[in-house]
Structures are given as structure tokens and as C-alpha cells.
């Protein structure tokens with residue numbers, strides 16, 4: 297048995313991890329093979345770099361558990377209370393459930409999200425229209441004060457707000473309260489000084505939403521989850537909705553940016569896919585080249601197990617890395633990346649695999665595809681304002697997303713907005729709520745207006 301704590305380990309998250317991630321993983325692979333011990337913000341963990349080893353772990357939820365109670369060092373009290381990753385792990389959400397609890401919560405979620413993912417159903421078709429309208433509104437808004445050409449941060453002015461606005465519809469928030477919640481999600485995700493107050497307000501708003509949906513169900517995820525399991529507690533459902541908000545807003549936005557970058561600069565054939573009208577495949581290739589969840593939250597073996605070159609003790613933290621697995625030569629096979637992508641792009645791990653595989657992947661892909669499609673339709677040209685290797689990535693052990701995506705654009709002449717409009721979230725979601733012109737500016741739109749033509753390129 298290898299004692300993880302006794303192995304000399306190097307920090308995984310070096311300052312250049314986002315830029316040199318593939319080289320860093322390759323170095324670890326050369327040194328240790330498909331599984332490597334690494335230091336993660338001061339804690340030793342096993343990083344799974346091999347594609348086959350990743351699949352073996354992800355597919356077997358009998359042997360590999362997610363509940364933190366299986367983590368030996370954690371239950372022994374050896375993880376410092378201020379370890380920075382704890383807030384992301386100590387969450388009472390499905391992705392950390394095991395066994396029956398997981399099966400039950402997952403089944404309820406799958407049924408609740410189906411109306412929005414299955415295009416044979418009216419809510420899914422309506423949602424596509426909502427996404428398209430939000431995308432149009434945001435593009436119109438970002439270019440409102442300019443001429444045909446301009447500069448924008450497609451991250452904060454488009455990729456980030458678009459999925460958050462869609463979340464409002466999925467969760468069934470009414471009126472301006474949805475806008476306020478969006479602002480609070482932002483404050484939490486940015487982890488700034490107002491984050492603690494924002495998470496308090498956010499959880500209170502989500503619990504209030506659950507209570508309202510219990511009393512008056514609607515065509516939305518919380519109502520469908522309550523219909524599946526009326527006994528679920530208000531607190532537990534609020535946590536699941538928080539997961540939906542976080543993943544929808546943060547990761548969908550990240551994949552949208554990653555797709556734009558891949559189309560503009562990548563070598564996986566994403567641009568050719570887009571030119572051929574295969575926008576879904578372009579998104580898929582971006583997910584392969586740059587998975588928004590670069591590393592997954594831990595799994596813990598219930599008993600000692602051999603993985604890669606090591607005998608891993610029961611209760612050791614094991615982190616599967618989709619980003620590393622995609623670069624595993626056994627997965628990538630050969631050197632022609634565009635060809636490989638053709639062959640293997642559907643087998644990637646950007647959505648995970650096995651019993652915890654993302655149940656929202658069709659929805660997420662669809663939002664990103666519509667977002668990308670609208671950029672193609674509304675702009676004649678989009679150019680990065682920085683070389684690819686100078687783009688600013690967020691520093692996160694789990695997520696891989698850009699801090700900003702500064703671009704120069706030229707609007708397509710025929711599609712340039714005829715007259716400036718100020719859209720509102722609810723004008724699209726609820727046609728009865730009034731037109732954009734007669735609604736007051738919310739904090740959300742004022743904030744977006746403040747970002748216009750001031751992209752954060754630094």
C-alpha cells in the first residue's frame with residue numbers, strides 16, 4: 297500500500313497551470329504513469345491522468361464513493377477548516393450523494409429537466425426560442441451605442457449573462473427578482489468581499505422559491521422536482537437548484553467562451569464544423585479540447601485498490617481529470633488532432649461518465665450552440681484582441697474558463713439592429729409582463745450597460 301501523505305508531491309496548480317496544463321500533465325504522466333500523486337492547495341491527492349483509468353473510476357460507483365464521509369483524512373479531522381476547496385465540496389448536493397440517495401435524487405432531476413431537453417416536448421422548444429431571443433437581445437445591447445464595428449468582452453457581456461438569463465426561465469423566477477438573483481450568483485461566483493452576504497440572500501431566495509412552487513407549481517425545474525418527490529426538504533431542493541444555477545451559469549458560459557476561442561484559434565476542426573453548419577459538433581470539439589470541468593471533485597475507494605502504478609488506500613482522495621485524460625496518448629492516438637477529433641470526439645469526458653455523468657448536457661450543449669450560432673449570424677467578423685496564449689484564464693482546481701474574452705467585431709450589415717432597444721429578462725420569459733421599452737432598467741441591465749465598450753483586456 298502506498299501512503300499518499302508520505303510521498304513527495306509537487307503543487308498541481310502552478311501559476312501557469314491554465315497555459316501549460318497539457319505539459320504539466322504530460323510531465324506527471326512521464327514520471328508516474330496514468331495516476332500521479334500531487335499537491336492540491338496543500339493537500340495530497342491522486343490525480344488520474346489516464347483515459348482508461350478515468351473511465352474505470354467514473355463507471356464504478358460501488359467501489360468509488362463521493363460522500364466526504366468516505367474521505368479518511370477528512371473524517372480524521374486532518375483537513376484544515378480553512379482549506380480553500382472545502383466550500384466547493386461541503387455541499388449537500390446530488391453530485392456528492394451515493395447509493396440510494398443518489399439514485400433517488402438523480403431520477404427526480406432527470407425527469408424534471410426532461411421537459412427542457414427533449415425537443416419533442418413544448419417546453420424544450422419554447423426554451424430554444426427564449427435562448428435565441430436572449431442571445432439576440434444581448435448582442436443588440438452590447439453594440440447599441442456603437443457603429444458596425446466595435447470592441448466587446450464577449451465573456452462578461454454575452455457568454456456569462458446568456459445562460460444566467462436562461463436559468464431564470466428554468467427555475468421559474470418571476471419579474472425583477474430573477475435579475476436580483478442573477479446579480480447574487482455573480483457575486484458568489486466572483487468570490488469577492490460581498491460573496492458571503494450574497495450566498496445568504498441566494499439560499500434564502502431559492503428556499504422562498506421552493507416554498508412558492510410547493511404552493512403554486514409551474515412549468516419549471518423546481519415544480520417538476522417537487523412533483524417527483526414532494527417529501528424533499530426545502531433546504532435540500534434549494535441546494536439542488538443552486539447546483540443548477542452554478543452549472544448552468546458558470547460552466548455553460550465557460551463552454552461558450554471556450555468554443556469561440558476554439559473556433560477562432562483551435563486545431564480540432566471546430567471552425568470547419570461551424571462553416572459546414574455543424575454548430576453542435578463545433579461545441580463538442582471545444583468541450584474535447586478544453587473541458588470546462590477540467591478536474592472533477594474527489595472520489596474515494598471503499599477498499600484498497602490498484603490504479604495505475606499505485607496501490608491506493610481506502611478513503612484516499614482521487615481526482616479524475618478530463619483535461620488530462622483527453623491528452624492521454626492512448627485516447628488521442630496519433631498526432632493528427634483534427635482526425636482524432638473526428639474519430640473520438642463523442643467519447644470524451646467533458647460531461648463525466650457513469651452514474652454521475654452530467655444529466656444536463658443536452659441542455660447545456662443546446663444553449664451554447666444557439667449562443668455561437670447567433671454570434672455567427674449577427675457578426676461578419678470577430679477577432680481576438682489578444683494572442684491566444686495571453687488570454688486570461690481563471691485559476692481554479694476544477695473549472696477552466698476565461699476571465700474575459702476581449703474581441704473586435706464587425707456587425708453583419710443586414711442584421712445590425714434597426715433601433716436600440718433595452719431588453720429585459722422577463723419581457724422574453726413572460727410576454728404578458730410588458731414590453732422592454734416601458735420597463736425600468738434593472739441593476740442587471742445597468743451593470744451590462746456599464747460594461748459596454750470597456751472590455752477587460754488586462
Ligand code: HEM
Nearest residue numbers: 390391543544547548551588592646647648652654656660
Ligand atoms: C457546459 C456545461 C456543463 C458541463 C461542462 C458539465 C459537466 C458536468 C460533469 C463533468 C459532471 C460530472 C461530475 C462528476 O462526475 O463528478 C456533471 C454533473 C452534473 N451536472 Fe453538469 N455540466 C454542465 C451543465 C449542466 C447543466 C446546464 C445542468 C442542469 C441543468 C447540469 C447539472 C448537473 C448535475 C445535477 C450533475 C450531478 C449529476 C450526478 O451527480 O448524478 N450540468 N456536470
